[in-house]
Amino acid sequence: MTTMEAARAAKQRYSGQLLSEPGVAGVGVERRSGDWVVVVHADPAAQDTVRVPRQLDGVPVVLVWDGPFQALR
Known part of the structure; x- marks a missing residue:
């Protein structure tokens, strides 16, 4: 079982790399x-x-x- 802390650490460590992938719109942590x-x-x-x-x-x-996501105004 993965902890929230481990998931957050992985997100923080790899989000830049994942977001540089064409077509990736966002990275998050969920249960x-x-x-x-x-x-x-x-x-x-x-x-x-x-x-x-x-x-x-x-x-x-x-x-x-x-x-892709669009900002709400």
């Missing part, structure tokens, strides 16, 4: 099925090009196709 994971939000139009690992420092990575 899923009782386990903490790093969530990578990506543009569905980039499904053929986005590549993210399944784990970061032992923390599971979940890829969600829901970007």
Whole structure:
């Protein structure tokens, strides 16, 4: 079971690298099925090009196709 602290540390360590991937819109930390994971939000139009690992420092990575995001005004 992954702790919130481990998930936050992995997010902080790898978010720059993940966000530099074309099509990646955001990186976060969520609790899923009782386990903490790093969530990578990506543009569905980039499904053929986005590549993210399944784990970061032992923390599971979940890829969600829901970007790109637009700022609310």
